[in-house]
Amino acid sequence: MITSKTKFTAALIGASGALALAASAQIGTPVLHYGEPSWDTNTANAVVNTGSLGGSGTYYNTTTTAIDANGAGPDDGATGNSVNFTGSAGNLGTGVNTGLTLAAVSGADKSFTMSSWVNLNDQNGDNMVFGSNGVQPIHFGFRGSNAYMGFWANDLDAGGGTAPAVGTWAYLTWVYDGTNGGGLQTIYANGVQIGQRTGAAPGQQGETLTVGTTGGNSGDLNGHLDDVSVYNVAFSGTNDPGTGTAGQTVAALYANAQAVDTVIPEPATFAAILGGAGMLLGLRRRRA
Secondary structure, three states, rough: OOOOOOOOOHHHHHOOOEEEOOHHHHHHHEEEOOOOOOOOOOOOEEOOOOOOOOOEEEOOHHHOOOOOOOOOOOOOOHHHOOEEEEEEOOOOOOOOOEEEHHHOOOOOOOOOOEEEEEEEEEOOOEEEEEOOOOOOEEEEEEOOOEEEEEOOOOOEEEOOHHHOOOOOOEEEEEEEEOOOOOOEEEEEOOOOEEEEEOOOOOOOOOEEEOOOOOOOOOOOOOOEEEEEEEEEEOOOOOEEOOOOOOOOEEHHHHHHHHHHHHEEEOOOOEEEEEEEHHHEOOOEOOOO
């Protein structure tokens, strides 16, 4: 069952539309952020980047997503203010073109941290949360029931059924540290590492970052996304000191996400197990 979500209250949103939480000062400002109010306050074809790089992304295809009640952008009323991307093994059929290259959203050492709340509609084929629009795109998301972080034949497969169960919200984070281990890829679910790989060369820096789709490997997402964020540093975590400040940890990033989106345990079991990783997941709703 997917829980409902209400809109952010004014206390959580600053005048500029960026998140205005106490924890935000600790983790810094993302270079890219899509969420409230971005999903709902734009024209049907654009979504404003409330991160530090600014500008607007463009929806590839709004006809395949639900439109919210005010007609101002894709939004699924059944789950509140998230976007329901309805890709099905297509190629740039749905999703957002951010208009920003990988080089623009990464540090000089190619490091970055990308994260999002995710709720899958299925576990069929590739369901990519982040991608790029070239012939050798990055592809971060899920391959079948496994969490995945791909740089094109240079990939981390977390294995073990590490994708969240269909219809369950989870907070996924993909970190690349260009200064560690010859290039360190790490995937986290709800703040806990579920996969890691060294010796990974960075993705193609000139390609444009996409959300909810990726070119070249039929990676359209079939699922809901919210609070999509990209930072141009590697947040510190398991086996990785990171490239950011002392406060920029994956644990702090997840705590900040929870401050915006409260995790509500399932009433019957109070927890759901994320495959073989043994991760505790909860159903999620907005704070009123």
